[in-house]
Amino acid sequence: MNILVPVKSVIDVELNIRVRDGRVVEDGMNYVLNKWDENAVEAALVLKESQGGEVTVVTVGPDRSGEALRKTLAMGADKAVHVNDPATEGSDAHGFAKILAKVAARGAYDLIITGKQAQDTDMGGTGPLLAAMLDLPLVAGVIAIEPQGAGKLGIRRLGQFGTEVIELALPALITASDSLNEPRLASLRGIMQAKKKPMEVLKVADLGLSAGDVGSAGARIQVVEYLPPPARSAGKKFEGDEAETTAQVMNLLTNEAKIFA
Amino acid sequence: MSKILVVADHKDGEVRKPTLELLSHTRGAGLSTDALLIGQNVKGLADTLAGHGAGTVYVADDASLQYFSADTYAAAVADAAAKAQATQIWISVSETGKALGPTVAGRMDAAFVGDAQGLEIEGDNVTVLRPAMATKVMQKVRFAKAGVKVITVRSGAFDVQPADAKPANVVALPAPNSNGRVVVKSLEQEESGEIDLGDANIVVSVGRGVKGPDGVELVRPLAKRLGAGFGASRAVVDSGWMPYNAQVGQTGRVVTPDVYFAIGVSGAIQHLAGMSGSKLIVAVNKDPDAPIFSVADYGIVGDLFKVVPLLIEEVGKVKK
């Protein structure tokens, strides 16, 4: 089974994020492999281990995104494609999907796995847009995968009304939930081997796209401003004997917040 | 002419509140709006949608649409949007909406913005306010090109207004071609409580601090007495103590109740992203430095195994 895993290098959202003059302060920010993409890579590696085939990872982004690719190679992916072109700067999900569709078309993939969303935008658009552009069936938010032979996968998806038990015909695109698996850590050996694995670097022109198709020029949506989130400050905290503190909070709930009124 | 198509969210023969919020808003603002129902045995809901302001109600009602699949549902949306000449498609945020929105956009070659928490609309000039980066920032997003806009909207963005009694102008749609690529065999329903988390005015959530299924059962009566939805952190769900659909957070449900009780929840950013929009937050945690206290209006630093029985007793006194 040949699998393509698009990944993204994102701002580390575990850090304190500041907004100034309508922009995110990128100074001193760290970039990491998107968490949900780790789940996607792990799922691809598990499938490869049982079904054979190859795992290709791809990213679109500047030099620093190469690090995210190297991490996935160290986890066990076989080869990487890095679309590294200033023209892609400012791409929206549409632009990313357009580029990824061209990359996907260069190989014969049975399955594409993306993370369910990227931690920077939290939009969850790229995977489904890519599936639609390639006319592939989509299952988003996958929590379990079971190969069934004959070009089919048994899939469980966390749906709106419960767990959907799905039979999916390949080729297809799925997006990984963090409940799907526990991503492996790269071993020292994996890190050493990663250095020798093929990494192809491409410009958008190599994919038959022009600069106007991608990046801010091609973007259909634009972030015009960043704002701090609505302020939420710590309120009243009670420590000590539980009987007392509970009574104090019950009193506030009843008389200040009036939740029982 | 701008025309909005609202894709209706429904469950157990009722239109869900997030859809009524969207329709109430477009009706209040005088925006020309149609609605779309997709599912099995859903025709009967058309009048409710009309009562809340939908001009025409498109209905794709077929046994093949019993379960959600992005493929077939998106085909129905594209069909309705073409017939309605919709310039905007609004879908409420849920595990259905999150997959459907971008799929529709991809198929229709339209623009997509997800997770709107606020909308500024002037005709087809739309600016979306939405959270990003685990809700550590808000973004103002605008559409850069002309063309159809697909927007998923979080519940709580607008208020529900009362309905008029109005029979629907119904247009039946053919069932989309199911190409058999995605077959939903079954749906394992594992309700976490009697009250849907998304509809609940009060939500009680448990974290790993409850230590196991017994701890979950210790807290459950608190939710019952409060008439609250019963949620959980991922640690609890991953441990198998509560079902998946009880999970609150970035991967689970985003809830904005009047009151949120976090019991033995540390307050990781991915959990906060799912509940920090609650009006009032009450936290019980034995660690005074737990991050949950930085967003809690009322915090009890203490052992939940002592606090919860006391809370249940006290709530029993005020709520019969």
Ligand SMILES: Cc1cc2nc3c(=O)[nH]c(=O)nc-3n(C[C@H](O)[C@H](O)[C@H](O)COP(=O)(O)OP(=O)(O)OC[C@H]3O[C@@H](n4cnc5c(N)ncnc54)[C@H](O)[C@@H]3O)c2cc1C
């Ligand atoms: C990509 C990604 C997505 C995620 N999505 C989600 C999500 O949607 N929802 C989610 O919840 N998490 C999510 N997580 C996981 C999240 O990061 C945390 O790991 C998780 O929320 C922790 O759950 P918890 O607070 O129950 O457990 P812990 O962090 O272990 O906290 C348990 C708390 O209980 C307290 N405690 C222990 N004993 C007692 C006692 N006797 N009395 C009172 N308090 C006690 C402790 O002080 C502690 O604060 C996600 C993580 C990733 C990486």
